[in-house]
Amino acid sequence: MSEVENKEPIKASEMDPKFKYEIAKMHGGEKLMRCFQCGTCTSDCPVAKFSETYRPRQIIRMAQLGLKDRVLNSDTLWLCAACFTCTDRCPQDVEVASVIRVLRNLAAEKGIVPQVFKEQAMSILESGYAYKIPDLRIKKRETLGLPPLPRGNSEGIKKALQGVSFLKHLEKKGE
């Protein structure tokens, strides 16, 4: 994924004043409005240190302003490493990383889902594990003196996940 930033001037018509309430209704997004843009999150963010574009404060501001399309379509949204440094140090207790996770969930709802997540979800449904564990690894366990790898209960997992809206993004692949 490339690190590109939308630097087009912001138009008033782009702003959705209800967007912040949509976020605040979701688990982890409740405290979005507390942010007063101090910048602690960005200055302490290990990813921001090396990324040209990832700035958590900016993402939070975009969400507050209701720049819905701009923020949900932004590649940088997926750069957060979920280290929770911002969450722990925010003087306003915004739970910045959780707000960013809420935004990612909303992007996913719109169908913006990086391939890696689709692959992991498919793998979990089939085997219980997020990665396809190679047969060689499973066989090797015996020679390493490890007990057999627990087999996931695919049926049980599928049953539990019934009705989860994210699964619609996997349908095209025949799931």
Add this chain to the structure above:
Amino acid sequence: MAKNQYLIFLGCAIPYRVSAYEISARKVLQKLGVELVEMPEFNCCGLPLDPVSHEMMLILAARNLALAEQKGLDIIALCPGCAGTLKKVNKMLKEDKALREEINKHLKESGLEFKGTVNAKHIMQVLIEDVGLEKIKDSVVKPLTMLKVAEHNGCHILRPKEYIGFDDPEDPQTLKTLIEATGATCLDYMDETECCGAPSVGVSDKVALQLARDKLNHVKQVSAEALITICPFCHIMYDTNELRIEKMFNETYGIPILHYPQLLGLAMGMSPEELAFNELRVDTSKIIKQVVEGEK
């Protein structure tokens, strides 16, 4: 509930590519009298899917917790990501009745129910809280006084503080204490609590590897002879990727990356072969030699 009996939660990364951690952890725990019970039905903790579906993460985590409740045993996880997720969801569902009811609707058809009757712990927490430092010190037969190492905790063992409630995320001491219990010296270095970058791999390898590089540079600056991790993802970032980072930035580190149970195992008198040192990418012969010669 027997205090020394746990369901072992391997998660996905460990069986996928970090077997040295599992091998050494099982050996060390057995020696300390911790009984591990296998649980065939576990699924991914849910964390990898939290970015795209918080709902899916909650259900997957709750399913694991409900399975453990059926067995009536606490969970020990080797991966801080799994431990953190299971802890966080355990707390959320215990405190939020509406959410608990919603998630239980998903579990009901498989005959499962989340009640909030078990705990999930990371191996480090089990070592310090349940096994206890004295017992660990007593198990050391070959103190590693010849070694100077550095530690890397990883984020999810500590953050977010509100949910994890273990150690101090700004100045963590547990891993240092556990390292010093082996007789080795644990060195301080710059930005010890910084993230390894693993979760950004696949989104931007460039950013992720720069985070790992920064850490390796800081560890090298204090002349640490090894970096000790307690997370499979952090270990992949530093061990599997160390050569890649060296090539990319035209630098050399040569810092062996050990799983904490490997270090403890050495101090318990186990051999590097038993502790799967051969599974590590970065050459460990120098520190093995130090340990062997130190014995004489």
